[in-house]
Amino acid sequence: MNAAEARPETAPPLPGLVLPPHVRGLIFDFDGTLADTMPWHWAAWQEVCARHQIPFTREQFYALAGVPSRDIIRRLNREHGLALDPETVAREKEAAYLARLAHVQPIAPLVDLARAERGRRRLAVASGGSRRIVERVLAHLGLRELFDAVVTQDDVPRPKPAPDIFLEAARRLGLAPAECLAFEDGDLGLAAIRAAGMAAVDVRRWTAGGAS
DSSP states (O other), X not given: OOGGGSOOSSOOXXXXXXXXXXXXXXXXXXXXXXXXXXXXXXXXHHHHHHHHTOOOOHHHHHHTTTSOHHHHHHHHHHHHTOOOOHHHXXXXXXXXXXXXXXXXXXXXXHHHHHHHHBTTBEEEEEOSSOHHHHHHHXXXXXXXXXXXXXXXXXXSSSOTTSSHHHHHHHHHHTOOGGGEEEEESSHHHHHHHHHTTOXXXXXXXXXXXXXX
């Protein structure tokens, strides 16, 4: 049954969304879902790509939302015949992003949902970002205490669109995938949720951003 077709148990703060009674866990993507980070990630990429003369378009950036930075560099190396060190450039991009951390704001509708469901359902973050960055931004926004588990690219062997991050989040919540509802704003992340056997909610109907 589609989440939007189920009879609501609660009235969450997202217009048009209802939470079916069988859902015991909510899993949230981070960038572009809980936190309005994408403009600052893009600004960081622009800075680093200009420094290294890497062709990288805004369209590519959003299409690769949810892919770890080092894997994006590997892809750009292949596409453009470059020989950049993925780990080094990824660290440069992280530093450029953290320099903009003060500008990052929460995405209110999704954060309001998490706050409303805290204590009613188990909550997790499932992010394609690195743990160091995700934890920093969660702390900056004062959101870390809301979540029972935080899963990042550092915790699984395969990034989105593989289901690993969402499956690991469900495991850490002590729930079966079918008991979880997951929220995403990126096509790769939505594919990962469905591959994990979970119901997926595309948050772009309530937000204006892209994803990671």
